[in-house]
């Protein structure tokens with residue numbers, strides 16, 4: 001008999017239904033099999049009425065013992081149902097006269113629903129029900145009942161029937177699904193075959209505990225979870241392989257520039273900085289592009305690492321571009337780096353959105369003829385009309401805002417005469433291991449896991465805003481010079497607003513600055529927010545850095561990168577509105593000098609449970625990785641990185657939080673498959689990523 005291979009060969013699937021199935025991303029027969037239930041119901045057994053429990057959906061049946069319409073707050077129909085063990089109430093808020101008639105005394109009903117505690121003891125609201133005409137011999141479901149992701153216009157029932165048909169075909173071996181995992185793996189890891197897994201998951205044995213399925217522990221689930229994670233891993237592998245098929249300048253420099261740079265610094269690199277620089281150097285010696293992510297907690301000294309890597313590339317005669325996400329940050333980098341590099345005879349270039357007209361043309365021509373060697377800027381660096389003479393290295397700071405696609409785009413931009421630049425990505429938002437292994441699997445990772453010496457820990461407290469006056473006094477005390485002649489400290493006051501509008505946020509910051517100036521007339525108070533001109537912002541920042549200001553009131557524009565070691569107190573208003581990663585970033589602005597630092601989280605009470613949990617994490621720890629892990633647990637991976645950016649929102653059976661511990665195994669599998677079973681790579685990616693993967697390769 002000819003095998004069934006098309007979706008439309010199934011009974012009942014015409015063009016109309018096929019179109020509706022497309023909305024569920026079901027285009028092929030195989031897609032249908034991979035459209036898996038997201039939960040199950042047990043309709044395979046009848047529970048005696050006395051055995052029903054609140055919140056546990058079940059099938060039960062009995063005889064009607066009275067049906068009456070009640071006129072309470074809302075009119076409802078209450079039906080008493082009795083079996084040999086007891087009585088339960090069914091309650092209907094929507095009902096017809098015909099329905100009411102069905103519930104005549106003595107009629108036998110079989111119901112499915114979730115009992116809850118109600119006015120008359122256990123009640124089931126709007127149960128599914130069926131009248132049993134002659135006796136009790138209606139068959140029950142033979143297996144657990146799957147519940148599928150559905151959509152408008154295609155009911156659960158319709159999907160189930162379709163799946164039953166497909167299931168039968170698979171069982172009768174009239175459909176061929178290729179098992180893409182090597183046989184030997186199934187034995188080695190004790191996994192069921194693809195067919196076994198799918199047959200089970202669409203119709204699980206009725207004795208399988210629901211909790212077991214819900215936790216994703218069943219071998220049939222494990223196998224598909226592994227397969228899906230594997231497909232994601234392989235797609236990142238593929239991107240990586242595509243990039244590495246490009247050529248890059250192999251950088252071999254005598255490292256004199258590095259020596260010169262280090263010689264003029266007042267400190268020596270930490271062990272971690274040295275190690276990471278070594279890792280980068282090994283990469284850029286290769287004739288294909290480096291793709292390295294450097295993770296380093298706030299203040300760990302990423303800029304120096306970037307600068308040392310830049311030295312090698314500059315010395316070899318190539319340009320280096322450093323891109324930061326905001327103008328404030330880019331400018332700060334420009335200042336730091338030109339102070340380091342100009343004395344060594346390296347010319348720095350600058351390009352940002354605000355650079356216009358003549359200045360911009362000059363910048364562009366310096367970049368194009370190579371006279372700007374180290375070019376610092378924002379996204380403006382990668383606009384179409386920017387041409388580099390010989391770009392050898394792209395450094396992207398604070399990368400967590402970009403996703404895989406943007407990374408790809410950047411790589412493309414730098415290609416010249418067949419040579420791709422190396423790429424170094426630096427993030428201060430530590431990425432939890434599980435995410436790093438999935439969302440960032442196309443990158444190599446280095447970690448700067450050590451802070452420069454002499455930093456003192458930050459004490460963090462959470463205080464309700466009813467105690468605001470007290471906190472204002474605390475700012476005053478901190479910024480006053482002590483009698484013992486210790487220098488006065490400086491402080492940040494960070495305003496946050498939930499409103500979308502930046503204008504409102506800035507207004508709030510302005511109001512706060514005024515309020516604080518009135519309360520603290522003896523302090524020199526500055527204000528920075530996103531709507532000020534870049535030059536104005538830069539002036540204020542410089543004044544704060546020079547200690548011409550005591551207190552800096554700011555919106556979250558100071559989130560990243562700002563470096564003023566003398567600032568040792570930070571007040572953050574409404575911290576409950578910010579993500580943990582962002583709070584951690586903000587707080588990292590203090591604790592940069594040797595003075596003991598404090599952070600006050602001035603929250604608006606009452607706090608929700610989750611907010612309490614999150615502020616607690618901030619008080620407990622200053623370890624960015626721990627905080628990120630907690631953030632992941634509390635919020636989930638999608639929100640943390642921005643779902644759009646990770647591609648992980650498309651996971652169908654896997655759940656990174658639940659299944660994160662499988663990732664090491666998945667990595668190993670991906671290696672093996674890539675090297676020893678390359679023919680299965682593409683089909684696996686197609687099977688699980690389908691459309692999305694096609695999109696990724698534009």
Ligand code: ADP
Nearest residue numbers: 267268269270298299300301302303304452563
């Ligand atoms: P981040 O990793 O947050 O970008 P930065 O690169 O801004 O950190 O460095 C923070 C501060 O630490 C800067 O003032 C920098 O000059 C200083 N710094 C960097 N490396 C060291 C070191 N090895 N010893 C002492 N100070 C250092």
Ligand code: MG
Nearest residue numbers: 302303397561
């Ligand atoms: Mg930085």
